[in-house]
Amino acid sequence: MSLTLLRSLVFALLFYANTAAFVVGGSFLLLGPRRYAMMGLKAHAIVSLWLLRVLCGTRMEVRGRERLPQPPYLVASKHQSAWDTFALIPIFTDPALVMKWELTLIPFYGWFSRKFEHIFVKRERGPAALRQLVRDAQVRAAARREVLIFPEGTRRPPGAEPDYKPGSVALYEGLELPCVPIALNSGLYWPRRELIRYPGTIIVELLEPLPSGLPRAKFKAELQRRIEEASDRLILEAARSPSPPPIPQQAIERAEHAAATH
Numbered sequence: 001m002s003l004t005l006l007r008s009l010v011f012a013l014l015f016y017a018n019t020a021a022f023v024v025g026g027s028f029l030l031l032g033p034r035r036y037a038m039m040g041l042k043a044h045a046i047v048s049l050w051l052l053r054v055l056c057g058t059r060m061e062v063r064g065r066e067r068l069p070q071p072p073y074l075v076a077s078k079h080q081s082a083w084d085t086f087a088l089i090p091i092f093t094d095p096a097l098v099m100k101w102e103l104t105l106i107p108f109y110g111w112f113s114r115k116f117e118h119i120f121v122k123r124e125r126g127p128a129a130l131r132q133l134v135r136d137a138q139v140r141a142a143a144r145r146e147v148l149i150f151p152e153g154t155r156r157p158p159g160a161e162p163d164y165k166p167g168s169v170a171l172y173e174g175l176e177l178p179c180v181p182i183a184l185n186s187g188l189y190w191p192r193r194e195l196i197r198y199p200g201t202i203i204v205e206l207l208e209p210l211p212s213g214l215p216r217a218k219f220k221a222e223l224q225r226r227i228e229e230a231s232d233r234l235i236l237e238a239a240r241s242p243s244p245p246p247i248p249q250q251a252i253e254r255a256e257h258a259a260a261t262h
Contacts, residue, residue, distance in 0.1 A: 080187025159251025
């Protein structure tokens with residue numbers, strides 16, 4: 001067994017123990033104000049990131065914090081890993097995540113997600129789900145919260161062709177707020193559907209906000225262009241680091257092609 005795999009196993013055990021400690025041991029927070037529960041959510045992320053750094057040598061770097069406007073605003077992030085679902089939380093003041101309604105059925109996790117007043121989508125309802133998504137997001141924005149969505153809806157491996165769903169466009173039009181795109185390379189270090197965690201630095205880049213009021217087609221095209229170009233660039237940056245993680249050749253070729261054509 002390699003040292004990297006051994007460290008990953010130890011991290012997995014402690015990560016899930018840490019999660020259980022927060023959601024079960026901290027269940028009393030369900031009875032208090034929402035802001036206390038959100039403090040617990042951020043604390044869980046901070047402890048998890050510390051464990052990941054100490055045990056696996058996987059660090060986090062956030063670029064572009066100075067670009068963040070005052071809440072409320074929309075956040076549209078690349079989604080490559082389960083890491084994204086907790087590690088992005090401490091970057092923001094009071095984020096409301098767009099998530100699948102089915103997750104609310106998980107004991108404790110679902111209860112806390114409702115307590116956090118995240119935004120839940122029943123995707124099988126089609127256009128009705130989008131209308132409800134916008135209404136719920138408007139309520140969160142009125143409370144001066146950031147609304148965070150993963151435009152592709154599910155995790156996509158680094159280098160995969162983008163598959164942006166209509167939710168981010170519906171939110172952009174319905175909220176009439178600036179949108180902050182996020183590029184990242186988390187899938188290189190915390191691969192989806194794998195146990196191993198690779199040492200190195202996960203980079204989260206907060207890109208220049210898109211102003212409100214852009215035409216639908218222009219917003220959609222510009223959002224995808226900015227996120228994909230920056231995420232490809234972060235893949236190349238990782239590939240050229242002194243100790244790169246395993247990177248699919250397809251991802252490198254796609255990133256190099258994108259760099260050559262822009």
